[in-house]
Amino acid sequence: MPEKETPSPVILVTGAGKGIGRAVAEALAARARGRAASGTGPAAPGVKLLLAARTQSDLAALQAELQGDGVDCAIAAGDLAERPLQPVEACLERFGRIDALIHCAGVGRFKDFLEQTPEDLEFTVRTNITATFLLLQRAYAAMKAQTPGEGGMRGQIQVVTSIAADQPFPQSSTYCMSKYAQRGLLDVMKLYGRQDGIRILEVRPGATYTPMWGEMPPDQVVRMMTAEDIAQPMVDALWLSPRAALEHITLRPLHGDL
Numbered sequence: 001m002p003e004k005e006t007p008s009p010v011i012l013v014t015g016a017g018k019g020i021g022r023a024v025a026e027a028l029a030a031r032a033r034g035r036a037a038s039g040t041g042p043a044a045p046g047v048k049l050l051l052a053a054r055t056q057s058d059l060a061a062l063q064a065e066l067q068g069d070g071v072d073c074a075i076a077a078g079d080l081a082e083r084p085l086q087p088v089e090a091c092l093e094r095f096g097r098i099d100a101l102i103h104c105a106g107v108g109r110f111k112d113f114l115e116q117t118p119e120d121l122e123f124t125v126r127t128n129i130t131a132t133f134l135l136l137q138r139a140y141a142a143m144k145a146q147t148p149g150e151g152g153m154r155g156q157i158q159v160v161t162s163i164a165a166d167q168p169f170p171q172s173s174t175y176c177m178s179k180y181a182q183r184g185l186l187d188v189m190k191l192y193g194r195q196d197g198i199r200i201l202e203v204r205p206g207a208t209y210t211p212m213w214g215e216m217p218p219d220q221v222v223r224m225m226t227a228e229d230i231a232q233p234m235v236d237a238l239w240l241s242p243r244a245a246l247e248h249i250t251l252r253p254l255h256g257d258l
């Protein structure tokens with residue numbers, strides 16, 4: 001999306017019901033309402049949002065809030081592990097194009113290596129690896145078929161991996177495995193994206209206090225980042241110069257990992 005003109009981009013956010021994805025949706029809606037969330041980027045009146053997650057009630061509440069503020073916003077509830085292409089299909093059906101995919105949906109089951117069951121492995125792989133691959137492949141194909149905009153850019157894909165995509169953590173064997181796999185996929189996609197004018201950004205957050213963590217002691221919470229801390233640079237990155245590709249961001253708590 002160019003800096004000077006902002007022609008109603010269509011943006012699909014997965015995992016939009018909670019946590020980082022929800023914060024991304026809120027930050028995008030702020031731009032759609034004409035306010036740059038961080039003050040560093042342009043407002044983008046007219047931006048259209050397709051919000052996806054599993055829980056219908058989360059999405060319906062967010063949609064009501066954003067539509068009440070005049071944001072053009074549709075929702076698609078479903079399990080990516082069952083129907084990985086559904087969010088992209090819903091976006092194309094509703095808006096006819098997809099300018100950016102911000103893939104925040106992800107899962108983790110945190111327990112010792114020897115405690116991880118085949119079901120834990122399957123659960124993690126189906127969402128974080130298989131569904132991610134198929135979702136990104138579908139979005140990329142749709143973007144590649146679009147007429148390029150300024151700078152030859154056809155679309156943008158951002159994926160929230162984790163610092164666990166290049167660093168081991170205890171109790172995280174299935175999670176780390178899946179996040180390393182996401183990083184591998186994105187590194188290959190960058191090779192294609194450079195040819196096709198599709199910007200690929202991998203976002204690696206450290207500890208961020210979201211529903212994924214459940215209840216945490218207050219002395220730990222104060223050391224963690226917020227979902228908004230992650231969402232802000234992601235949204236800002238959408239409006240970088242179309243001549244440049246930011247390919248990787250790592251965000252850590254100021255005082256280091258938990």
Ligand SMILES: NC(=O)c1ccc[n+]([C@@H]2O[C@H](COP(=O)([O-])OP(=O)(O)OC[C@H]3O[C@@H](n4cnc5c(N)ncnc54)[C@H](OP(=O)(O)O)[C@@H]3O)[C@@H](O)[C@H]2O)c1
Nearest residue numbers: 015017018019020053054055080105106162208210211212
């Ligand atoms: N929080 C952290 O400290 C942290 C750090 C590094 C990386 N990350 C990564 O950041 C991403 C977002 O994490 P978060 O902390 O925001 O998690 P979260 O608070 O648990 O939110 C996850 C969102 O993704 C959706 N989702 C999960 N699995 C899905 C599936 N199979 N199909 C459709 N939607 C699905 C959830 O929908 P429902 O709630 O409806 O199931 C929810 O809206 C994940 O990939 C996570 O690994 C998080």
